[in-house]
Amino acid sequence: MKRKNISLIISCLILGIMALAAIFCKQICPYDPNAQDLTSSFIPPFSQGHILGTDNLGRDILCRIIYGARISLFVGIVGTVIGFAVGVALGIVSGYFGGIIDTVIMRVGDIQLAFPFTLLAIAIIAVLGAGVKNIIIVAVITGWIKYARVVRSDVLAVKKMEYIQACKSLGLSHLRIMKHIFPNVIPAAIITATLETGRIILMESTLSFLGMGVPTNVPAWGSMLSAGRTYIMTQPWLCIFPGIAICLVILSVNMIGDWLRVFFDPKAE
Amino acid sequence: MAKYISKRLLQAIFVLLGVSLVAFIILHLSGDPLSLLISSGATPEQEAAIRTKMGLDDPLYIQYFRFLAQILHGDFGESLYYKQSTLSLIMNRLPATIQLTFAGILVATVIGIPLGIIAATKKGSVVDSVVRIIAICGQAIPSFWLGLMMILIFSVKLKWLPTSGRGTFAQMIMPAITVGLFSMASVCRLTRSTMIETLKTDYIRTAKAKGLHKARIIVVHALRNSLLPVVTTIGMEIGHLLGGTLLTETIFSWPGIGSLAVQAITNRDYPLVQTAVLITAFMFVIVNLIVDLLYAVIDPRIDVTNAKLE
Numbered sequence: 001m002k003r004k005n006i007s008l009i010i011s012c013l014i015l016g017i018m019a020l021a022a023i024f025c026k027q028i029c030p031y032d033p034n035a036q037d038l039t040s041s042f043i044p045p046f047s048q049g050h051i052l053g054t055d056n057l058g059r060d061i062l063c064r065i066i067y068g069a070r071i072s073l074f075v076g077i078v079g080t081v082i083g084f085a086v087g088v089a090l091g092i093v094s095g096y097f098g099g100i101i102d103t104v105i106m107r108v109g110d111i112q113l114a115f116p117f118t119l120l121a122i123a124i125i126a127v128l129g130a131g132v133k134n135i136i137i138v139a140v141i142t143g144w145i146k147y148a149r150v151v152r153s154d155v156l157a158v159k160k161m162e163y164i165q166a167c168k169s170l171g172l173s174h175l176r177i178m179k180h181i182f183p184n185v186i187p188a189a190i191i192t193a194t195l196e197t198g199r200i201i202l203m204e205s206t207l208s209f210l211g212m213g214v215p216t217n218v219p220a221w222g223s224m225l226s227a228g229r230t231y232i233m234t235q236p237w238l239c240i241f242p243g244i245a246i247c248l249v250i251l252s253v254n255m256i257g258d259w260l261r262v263f264f265d266p267k268a269e
Numbered sequence: 270m271a272k273y274i275s276k277r278l279l280q281a282i283f284v285l286l287g288v289s290l291v292a293f294i295i296l297h298l299s300g301d302p303l304s305l306l307i308s309s310g311a312t313p314e315q316e317a318a319i320r321t322k323m324g325l326d327d328p329l330y331i332q333y334f335r336f337l338a339q340i341l342h343g344d345f346g347e348s349l350y351y352k353q354s355t356l357s358l359i360m361n362r363l364p365a366t367i368q369l370t371f372a373g374i375l376v377a378t379v380i381g382i383p384l385g386i387i388a389a390t391k392k393g394s395v396v397d398s399v400v401r402i403i404a405i406c407g408q409a410i411p412s413f414w415l416g417l418m419m420i421l422i423f424s425v426k427l428k429w430l431p432t433s434g435r436g437t438f439a440q441m442i443m444p445a446i447t448v449g450l451f452s453m454a455s456v457c458r459l460t461r462s463t464m465i466e467t468l469k470t471d472y473i474r475t476a477k478a479k480g481l482h483k484a485r486i487i488v489v490h491a492l493r494n495s496l497l498p499v500v501t502t503i504g505m506e507i508g509h510l511l512g513g514t515l516l517t518e519t520i521f522s523w524p525g526i527g528s529l530a531v532q533a534i535t536n537r538d539y540p541l542v543q544t545a546v547l548i549t550a551f552m553f554v555i556v557n558l559i560v561d562l563l564y565a566v567i568d569p570r571i572d573v574t575n576a577k578l579e
Contacts, residue, residue, distance in 0.1 A: 110280075111287030114557075115550050118512030119530070123291075123546050126534045127298045202411055206516065209413050210531060229417060229520075236421050243414035251409040258405075 008259045011252035018249060022069040031060035033067040033219045042235050053237045055228065061237065064219040065245050071208075071220045072249060075132060076201040079139030080193050083200075086140055087147025088189050092178050094148060095155025106152070109145035117142045121203055125212045132214055135207060139200040146196065150188040158184045187264040194257030198250045205246050221246050274562060281558045286337075288550040292543045293336050297329070345547070346540040350533070355544035359526055363548070365435055366514050366525035369444055373510045374503060376449030377456050382499065384453075385460025390487060392465060400457065407454030412513050416447040416520040433522035440521075447517045452506040459502050463495040497564070504560030508553050 021028060030049075037058035045053040045061075052061040094105040112120070121138045128134040158164060158181050167177045207213040208222025216223065221242040228238025320326055324335060339345070345356040388400035423430045423443065434440050467473065468491055476486045515527035522528070526545055533541035 107283065107287070111284050111291065113508075114284045114288055114554050115291070115546070116508045116512035116553060118515050119546060119549055122515070122530070122534060123295050123542060126539070126542055127295055198409070205411060206413065209411075209516070210519070212534070225414060225417065232417060232421055233425050236425070239414070239417050239421070243411065243418065246411050246414060247406075247409050250411075251405065254405060254409055 007255050011255040014248055014252045015256075018069050018245075019073060021066045022073050025063075025066045025070060029060075029063040029066055031063045033059060033063045034217060035059065042231075044235075045237050045241075052241045053235075055224070055238050056231060056235075061224075061241055064224055065221065065242060067219040068221045068224060068242065068245065069249075071132065071214055071218060072201050072204055072246070075135055075139065075204045076197045076249075076253075079136045079143070079200040080197045082136065083140045083143035083196060084147060084189060084193050087144035087192075088151050088182075088185060090144060091148035091151025091189075092155055092181060092185065095152040096159065096174070096178055096181065102152075105148065109148060112142070112145055118203075118206065121207065122210070122212060125207060130207075130212050130215065135204055135213060138207075139203060142203070143196050143200065147189050147192050150192055151185040154185045154188050155181055191257060191261050191264065194253055194260055198253040198257070201246070201249055201253070270565070273565065277558060277561055281554050284554055285551065288547065288554070289337060289340060290333065292547045292550075293333050295546065296539050296543045297332075340547070345544040348533075348538055348541045350536045350538040350541065355541045356548075358529065358541065359544055359548050362524060362526045362529050365523060366511075366518070366527060368435075368441075369448055369514050369517065369523060369525055370507065370510045372441055372445035373448035373452065373513065374507070376445050377452035377506065377510075378499075378503065380449075381453040381456030382460050382496075385457045386464055386487060386492070388457070388461045389464035389468065390483075400461070404454040404457045404461075407450050407457075410450065412447050412451065413516045413520055415450060416443065416517060419443045419446065420520075435523055444517050444521045444523055447520070448510055448513045451513065452503070452509055455502060455506060456499060459499055460495060463498050464491060467491045467495045501560060501564060504557055504564075507556045507560075511549055511553060 035058075037054075039058065040048070040050075040054055041056055041058040043050050043054040043058075045051065047053070050060050050062070052065065054060055055064070090105055094102045115123075120142055124138045124141060125134060128137065164177060164180065167180055172180075204213060205220070205222035205225070208220040209226045211223070211226065213222055214220045224242040225239055228235075228242070231238050324332060327335075343356065345354065345359075347353065348355045348358055351358055384400050384403065388397045391397050419430075420432050420443065424432045430443055431437075431440050464487075473486060473491055476490050481490075514523075514525055515531060517523065518525045518527035519531050526549065530542060530545040532538075533545065
């Protein structure tokens with residue numbers, strides 16, 4: 001248990017520092033992340049005032065990673081929140097009303113799960129075009145069903161409970177009854193949300209890596225990796241550091257998710 | 270059993286119809302299909318003629334049914350870039366992707382299951398912690414970064430393995446690990462937790478009381494029952510693996526469907542994208558169908574006749 005807490009604290013610290021750095025990036029970065037200076041390209045890490053070195057265009061890698069955190073965290077958080085709202089709402093409606101509504105919602109979800117999600121994401125981006133807004137749309141489209149499924153099964157169990165029957169006999173409206181059901185589905189939905197945040201951040205960097213993410217003038221971890229790929233033989237630091245940033249964030253989010261799972265359901269471990 | 274199979278088949282067909290609808294919409298939302306097909310110099314009359322000839326004036330649902338009929342006849346359209354049938358392009362690349370996917374499953378199971386067993390039998394020990402860290406990292410490392418780092422270490426620095434291509438066993442190693450790592454972590458975690466549950470059961474205690482050798486208890490008695498959920502997970506992981514091949518193929522220049530699809534998107538070759546989506550989803554649906562049916566065969570306790578398809 002103790003070891004668990006230490007990894008939880010470290011994870012929260014990492015995410016906290018990243019979030020603060022992302023918010024105050026303008027104040028803490030000594031360099032403009034997009035300022036090109038070909039005379040100082042490929043400076044190795046820990047030299048000439050560039051802690052993580054510079055890339056092929058002489059841009060400071062640490063600053064670009066900090067600015068990249070803004071995109072990753074923003075997409076991760078907003079994508080998770082919207083997906084949560086949509087998925088939980090549809091899950092409650094699906095489980096509460098049952099019948100044809102339930103069938104339609106769940107079958108649409110089935111169809112969606114039949115696509116390998118990376119492929120679905122890329123197909124949607126191919127149609128909508130790149131950009132932060134579209135990445136969030138993709139995150140919601142590929143994510144809502146995960147909440148809807150766990151929430152629905154919770155609702156099916158809660159629906160049979162006496163207090164819900166009591167609500168019904170009191171003649172409460174459907175909306176009011178669903179409000180009473182809502183607190184019961186929160187734990188499962190929150191656990192799903194932490195898993196989703198990691199997935200969405202990974203998806204954003206994947207799309208950026210493939211050149212289908214944010215515009216090229218915005219620093220993002222995925223696009224830094226794909227740009228650095230060309231120089232892996234000679235200047236590997238271009239690839240190493242953005243990847244570490246992605247790993248740290250996803251690792252931290254997953255750790256917190258693991259902890260939450262045990263917190264809400266101690267038997268799970 | 271026959272009832273279950275037919276029900277499950279019906280469901281699979283329903284899902285495939287949905288998949289075809291999505292693929293159809295993708296092509297139509299991507300802009301006027303005509304603008305992709307004709308040169309910019311065409312007169313309005315010529316355009317209108319082609320439009321009528323191709324049936325682009327018909328209502329969308331008629332176009333969809335025509336599209337469906339074409340697919341059922343094996344006509345998936347022509348690639349705008351390669352100027353040949355998209356289906357034959359995909360089929361040429363299919364063996365490479367299937368090979369990579371299987372290699373990934375092999376990595377996931379051959380490494381994941383033993384690691385899970387070791388962790389379960391030594392629960393709470395240092396070994397368990399190490400396995401846990403491997404599993405957690407396996408789910409956090411983006412496959413494309415893992416691929417690049419392996420290239421850096423094993424190709425650039427140590428010069429042990431080739432960076433790209435397909436043909437030799439050495440060219441297979443890094444792509445297989447890249448594709449399989451995430452699934453390996455899932456398989457490992459699941460094996461560990463189900464194994465721990467199984468080891469607590471009465472029949473394992475009986476086997477121990479009989480004085481059977483520990484290895485025999487684990488491999489012969491416990492493993493069988495622990496592997497059931499693992500089989501289902503592997504089925505679901507195949508979707509992950511198929512998606513993962515997309516990136517892995519791009520990084521290692523592996524000549525499969527994934528790298529073809531990524532190129533097709535860059536080239537705005539929508540018919541090819543559409544076919545790649547269709548074929549991949551089709552494979553995924555079939556594999557899941559097989560896994561579900563296998564599951565019923567492996568575990569006779571599952572009463573498929575009354576199983577509800579929730």
